[in-house]
Amino acid sequence: MGITASQIRQDLNCFGGFGQQGYGYNVEYLYNEIGNILGVNEAFKVIIIGAGNMGQALANYSNFEKRGFRLTGIFDINSSLVGKKIRDIEIMHLDSLERFVSENEVDIAILCVPYEHTPAVADKVARLGVKGLWNFSPMDLKLPYDVIIENVHLSDSLMVLGYRLNEMRKTEK
Amino acid sequence: MGITASQIRQDLNCFGGFGQQGYGYNVEYLYNEIGNILGVNEAFKVIIIGAGNMGQALANYSNFEKRGFRLTGIFDINSSLVGKKIRDIEIMHLDSLERFVSENEVDIAILCVPYEHTPAVADKVARLGVKGLWNFSPMDLKLPYDVIIENVHLSDSLMVLGYRLNEMRKTEK
DNA sequence: TAGATTGTTAATCGATTAACAATC
DNA sequence: TAGATTGTTAATCGATTAACAATC
Numbered sequence: 001m002g003i004t005a006s007q008i009r010q011d012l013n014c015f016g017g018f019g020q021q022g023y024g025y026n027v028e029y030l031y032n033e034i035g036n037i038l039g040v041n042e043a044f045k046v047i048i049i050g051a052g053n054m055g056q057a058l059a060n061y062s063n064f065e066k067r068g069f070r071l072t073g074i075f076d077i078n079s080s081l082v083g084k085k086i087r088d089i090e091i092m093h094l095d096s097l098e099r100f101v102s103e104n105e106v107d108i109a110i111l112c113v114p115y116e117h118t119p120a121v122a123d124k125v126a127r128l129g130v131k132g133l134w135n136f137s138p139m140d141l142k143l144p145y146d147v148i149i150e151n152v153h154l155s156d157s158l159m160v161l162g163y164r165l166n167e168m169r170k171t172e173k
Numbered sequence: 174m175g176i177t178a179s180q181i182r183q184d185l186n187c188f189g190g191f192g193q194q195g196y197g198y199n200v201e202y203l204y205n206e207i208g209n210i211l212g213v214n215e216a217f218k219v220i221i222i223g224a225g226n227m228g229q230a231l232a233n234y235s236n237f238e239k240r241g242f243r244l245t246g247i248f249d250i251n252s253s254l255v256g257k258k259i260r261d262i263e264i265m266h267l268d269s270l271e272r273f274v275s276e277n278e279v280d281i282a283i284l285c286v287p288y289e290h291t292p293a294v295a296d297k298v299a300r301l302g303v304k305g306l307w308n309f310s311p312m313d314l315k316l317p318y319d320v321i322i323e324n325v326h327l328s329d330s331l332m333v334l335g336y337r338l339n340e341m342r343k344t345e346k
Numbered sequence: 347t348a349g350a351t352t353g354t355t356a357a358t359c360g361a362t363t364a365a366c367a368a369t370c
Numbered sequence: 371t372a373g374a375t376t377g378t379t380a381a382t383c384g385a386t387t388a389a390c391a392a393t394c
Contacts, residue, residue, distance in 0.1 A: 001313075006387050009352065021352040022394030038332050039339035053233050057226030058327075063311060067332060107338060132338045134331060138236060140174075148341060150334040152327065154231075158307060159211050159240060161323040165280065165305045166212035168321060179363050182376065194376040195370030 040067045044132070045105050049121055050112035051076040051084075051091050054136055058110055059086040069108065073100055094121075101128045108132035115139065122149075213240045217305070218278050222294055223285035224249040224257075224264050227309055231283055232259040242281065246273055267294075274301045281305035288312065295322075 012018055015037050019025040035041045046069050048055045058064075059074055074091045076082060082093045092100065100106075109125045111118060111133060118137040125133065126145045133149045135141045141149050185191055185203075188210050192198040208214045219242050221228045231237075232247055247264045249255065255266045265273065273279075282298045284291060284306060291310040298306065299318045306322045308314045314322050 004387065005351095006389095007385090009354085010386075013353065017353065019352050020394065021392050022350065024351060024394090037336070039335040040332060042335065042339060044335060044338070053226060053230030057230045060226050061327075063328065064331060067328060068335070069331060108334065131341065132334050134334055146341075148334060148337045150330050150337075152330055154234075154325065155236060155240060157323050157325050158237060158242060159213060161281065161305050161307055161321060162212040162215065162217060162241070163210070164321045164323075165217070166215060168304065168319075177363065178375095179365095180361090182378085183362075186377065190377065192376050193370065194368050195374065197370090197375060 042068055044069045044107040045072050046070060046108045046110060047073040047075065047100075047106050047130075048110045048112060049075045049094070049097070049125065050114075051078070051081045051086070052112060052114075055110070055112035056086060058112065059089065062087070072104060072106070075100075097124070098128060101125075101130065106130050108134060110134045110136070111141075112136050215241055217242045217280040218245050219243060219281045219283060220246040220248065220273070220279050220303075221283045221285060222248045222267070222270070222298065223287075224251070224254045224259070225285060225287075228283070228285035229259060231285065232262065235260070245277060245279070248273075270297070271301060274298075274303065279303050281307060283307045283309070284314075285309050 015033075018030050018033050032041070046064070048059055048071065051059070051074050055074065055076070059071060064071070071087070071089055074086060074089050075094045075097050076091055077094045079093065081091050084091045106128075107130070109130045109132070111122060111125075113121050115137050118135065118139060118141065122133060122135065122141055122143060126143050126147045131147055133141065133143075133147060135149060135151045136154075138153060138155055140151055140153075143149065188206075191203050191206050205214070219237070221232055221244065224232070224247050228247065228249070232244060237244070244260070244262055247259060247262050248267045248270050249264055250267045252266065254264050257264045279301075280303070282303045282305070284295060284298075286294050288310050291308065291312060291314065295306060295308065295314055295316060299316050299320045304320055306314065306316075306320060308322060308324045309327075311326055311328055313324055313326075316322065
């Protein structure tokens with residue numbers, strides 16, 4: 001993985017000692033403990049807001065379930081999408097979000113709404129008490145509430161790729 | 174942005190001096206120069222491989238065009254998708270990839286194929302001479318060729334969110 | 347005991363920040 | 371000249387790496 005043994009020991013010791021000097025690590029135990037640290041052994045209830053291509057792609061991506069993220073609801077304002085089912089989860093109208101959140105525990109909201117609607121939707125979700133936001137809009141979302149926000153900036157990654165391609169070309173000339 | 178003035182000056186000086194001491198920066202000129210450094214003023218020809226939800230989502234995301242990434246082809250093995258058009262780009266069968274790449278310049282291939290097919294598809298694309306790969310499969314793709322690979326690991330970001338939510342809960346208890 | 351492996355301290359490296367010189 | 375702003379060197383900070391002690 002391109003990581004030194006030293007670094008792994010150093011990193012693990014930020015959270016405690018998981019091995020036995022002279023003996024080694026119990027791999028299964030360590031794997032589990034790392035899971036506990038990351039919280040993947042917790043069960044998070046997740047909703048998706050915005051059932052466009054990105055929202056549907058994420059809804060269909062079942063790998064998240066393995067990490068303890070369970071999709072419990074999908075919301076959109078497009079009435080032609082409302083009622084449609086994705087992996088047994090019915091798409092609901094955004095208007096019913098408030099009732100849903102009050103009746104069901106929701107830990108994380110995945111925001112897949114268009115750029116211009118993102119701040120308003122994020123604000124609404126946060127005020128309803130959802131503590132985790134996963135934002136796919138190309139903006140650095142910040143909120144004045146006690147909310148954890150992870151911004152996914154795909155274009156950043158693409159620009160890094162472009163930069164590196166450019167550099168390669170320069171050095172090859 | 175949470176960045177000190179010092180850091181901006183330091184970073185810019187990695188690439189040269191773009192301002193005038195005592196006078197300031199010409200914002201328009203600097204903006205353009207940063208674009209040149211990042212390569213967003215170049216025109217990259219991009220193809221998408223895999224026209225599932227993620228591939229379609231990226232194909233419809235027109236913002237990349239603004240940064241100089243022009244979508245020129247979409248490929249899939251699912252024959253029910255072949256022939257369909259996304260933003261005027263016809264989905265082609267993966268079998269015609271080789272001919273397409275030889276007849277058209279392709280700088281970047283976006284890989285949106287299922288996990289198990291990723292290494293084989295990546296290998297094929299790289300051997301055809303595509304120099305940039307943007308990989309959306311949850312694996313750290315590495316190839317023995319002179320190819321630039323950017324891996325997008327969405328689940329990493331989600332796990333960070335889970336970790337931070339967990340931490341918040343712990344400290345609040 | 348000898349070899350092996352983790353925990354922990356020390357050394358090194360790189361990046362960020364601060365200070366100041368150069369210039370308008 | 372005085373004030374303001376960038377370029378560049380020095381100081382600080384944090385993370386990575388190396389060294390070694392502890393232990394099986």
